Amino acid sequence: MGRMSKSHRFNPLFSKVVAVLVLVLGFLAGTGAALAPLAARAAPRLPTDPAEVLQRLPMRPGDPTARELAGLRAAVARAAGDDPLPATELAGRYFELAMARGDPRYIGYADAVMSPFAGSRAAAVLAIRGKLRQYRHDFEGALADFAGALEADPQFAAAHAWRGAIHLVRADYTAARTECDALLALDRPTLHGGCTGLLLAYSGRMEAGYAALQRALDGTREADNRLWLLTRLGEVAAWRGQPEAAERHYRAALALGIEDGYLLAAWSDFLLDQQRPAEVVKALAGWEASDGLLLRLAIAGTALKLPAAKAQVQALADRFAAAKARGDTTHRAEEARFQLHLAGNAPAALAVAAINYREQREPRDARVLLEAAVAAKDAGAAQPVRDWLKASGFEDARLRQLGAMSAQAGSVASAPPPGKPEARP
C-alpha cells in the first residue's frame, strides 16, 4: 500500500465491494463444506446385510421376565376390561421394571394398561395410578390417588408410606409426620422406622433419625427393605460427617447383590464427595443407559481426564436435548448438575435448579441449587434453600456452609434483605 493518507484511498469503491462479496461467498462455501459431513452422518441409510443387528431388545421372548409379562398380558386380555386386578398386577410389574432398569417406557406401558380403569375407586387401582403419577412428578395427583386408596382400604400401609415419601420430597414435614404416625398405628415398624427416620433427619434431628433407621434395619430380614434402609443410612451418615459409617452402610447395601439405581447413584455421589472418582468409574461400568448414573460417570471421568468422558458429556447433552424436545421435565435435578459441573454453564444450571426446587426439595435438590447460585453469583436465587435450612434446621455441615456462601454470592439486586443472616440452630 502507498503512503497516502486514508482520505484519498476510497476511489476504487467498486473493486472493494467486489472483494467483500468474494470474501462472503468464499466463507459461505466454506460453511457449506463444513456442514456437509454433518448432514451426511445424520442421514438415514439402507442396510445391505440381512443379518446386521439393528437393535438389541431389553429381553428375549423366552426370558423369565418376558414370559411372566406375557402371562400377565394374557390374563389382562382374558379379563377384557371387566376386572381391574390383572391389569393392576401387570402395571405393577411394569412399574418395578421401570424402577429397577431406569427405563421410562415401562411407565408408559403401565399407564396404557391402566387407562381403561380410570373411573375405578378400588384401592389397588388407585395405588398403582398414584405410583405412576409420582414417577411423572404429578405429586398432587399422586397424593389424591393414595388418599383415595386409603378411603377404600384404611389398612393400606403402602399408601401411607408413599404419601409420607412424597411429603418428604416436597419438604412438608408436618404432613409427613401424620403419615409416619399412621404407619405406627397400623403396626408396621419397618415402614414407620423408614418414614420417621428420614423425617427426623430432614428436619434437624439427624442423630435421632439415624437411630430410627438403624432400629428399622435391625428389625427386618427382607432384602429389599434392608437395601433401602442401608442406602438411606449411608446418606444420613454422610450428612452427619461420618464417612466411615456411611461407607460401611453403602458396602453392606451393595453386598446384598440387588442392583438398584438409587443405591448406585447415592454411593457414587458419596465417592465423588470423598474425591474418589476412580471408584465411581468402576462401580458404574455398564450403567450408561441410565441418565442419572451416566451423569455421575461423566463427572468422575472428567475429574480423571479420561478419554471416554468427552463422549459421555456429549451423550448427556443429546439426551437432555431429546428430553426437552418431548417436553419431559422429570430430570431437572440431573440437568442442573450437568449444566453446572460438565457444561460449565452456571446461569443455565441455576435456572433449572430453581425450577426443580419448586417441585422437589430434598437435600440433593437443595445442594445443587446452592452450588449453582454460588457459581452464578446470585444470592437471591438460593433464598428458598436458605429459608428451608433455617426452618428445618437440617444439620449437614456442607449444606450449611454452601448456604452461607450463597448468601454472600454477589448480585446486589437480588440479595436477601439485611437482618436475615444464616444462623446455625
Next chain:
Amino acid sequence: MKAPRIFLGLFACLVAWAAAPALAHKASDSYLVLQVKGQEVAGQWDIALRDIDFAVGLDANGDGDITWGEVKARHADIATWALGRLKLARGGDCSLQVAEHLVDEHTDGAYAVLRLTGNCPSRTQDLALDYRLLFDIDQLHRGLVRLELDGVPHASVLGPTSGALNLKAGETSRLAQFGQYLVEGVWHIWIGFDHILFLLSLLLPAVLVHEARRWTGVRSFRAALVEVLWVVTAFTVAHSITLSLAAMQVIELPSRLVESAIAASVVLAAANNLWPVVERRRWLVAFGFGLIHGFGFASVLAELGLPADALVLSLLGFNVGVELGQLAIVASFLPVAFLLRSTPLYRRGIFVGGSVLTLLVSLVWLAERAFDLKLISA
C-alpha cells in the same frame, strides 16, 4: 420369590447394556417431518424399532436381536400399522404411502425410517392431522411433529390427549418469528457493552488521520464514512460467519475462552488507538476479532434457543437485528465525531481519554474472565 426374579431380569438387561453401552433409556418418541405443498405431501417418519417390536413383534427368531432381515420381512405390516394411525386431511382425507424403508439411529437406539408421499384433495384449505401411534399401548409416547404447510413451519409434541393438530393455511407465523429474533438481535448489541466498546474503539479513529506521528481530522465526511463502512462491514461479515457456525453447532468453543478473547480484542483495539500499530486496513482487525465476537453472540442466541423448525430464518433475523443495532450506534456516533474531529475535546478527551478508559475497563474484564474473578459487575 421376588428377589431372584428381579435379579434375573436385571442380569439379562446388563448383558444387553454391555453390548450397546451408548444407548439411553428414554420414553418413546417418534419423529414425524411432513411437507405439505398444495396437494402434495412428502415426509419422513422415524419410529423406534423397539416400539414397533412391542406393537407388532419383529423378533421373529426370538433371540432378542432385531436384524435388518427381520425388519425387511415385515415392511408391509409396519407400513399398514403406522399409516393406520396417522390421518392427514386437506379438503378431505389425504392419501399416504411409504415410498421407502430405511433405518437411522437416535439417542435411544435404532429407528425405522419411513419415507412418506401422498396427495390431498385440496391445495388451499386448512390442514388437519390426527396422530394415534402407540398411544393405546404406551401413554408416555409422544409424536414430535415438524410440519411445513405451504412453506410455513410448525412444530408440535403430540400426546394421547392432544393427538390432533389443525393448521390454518397461509399463516404468517414465519414473519412474526423473524421479527421476534430481529428485536432480540438489536437488544443484544445494545446491552453487550463489550461489543459496543470494541466497535467504538475501531470507529473513534475513523474521523482522524495519523500523519507524521500525530492525529489530524479527516478532510471529507465521505472519507470517514467509507472507513466506517469498511470496519462495520468487516465486523458484520466476520461475526455473522461464526455466529452461524456456532448456532448450527458446527464449531463449539468454551464460553470462558470466547469471553476472554472478546475482552482481549477490546484491550487491543483500544491500545492500538493509543500506540498505533495497525493504522490502515483497520477492517482486517475488525474482521479477525469479529470472528471471536460472533461466538459471543452465539452464546446469547443459545440461551434464547433457536426453533429447530425455522433455524435459518431466526438466525437471519437475529443477525439483521444485530446489524440494525450496530447501524443505529454508528449513525449517532459518526456525525457528532465528524463535527468534533478537529477539536482538542475530541482528539484528547474523547479519542485518547475514551481509549484509555476503554483500555482500563477491558483489562478488568480480561482479568475477570480469564481468571474467573468478580471485580466489577459485567
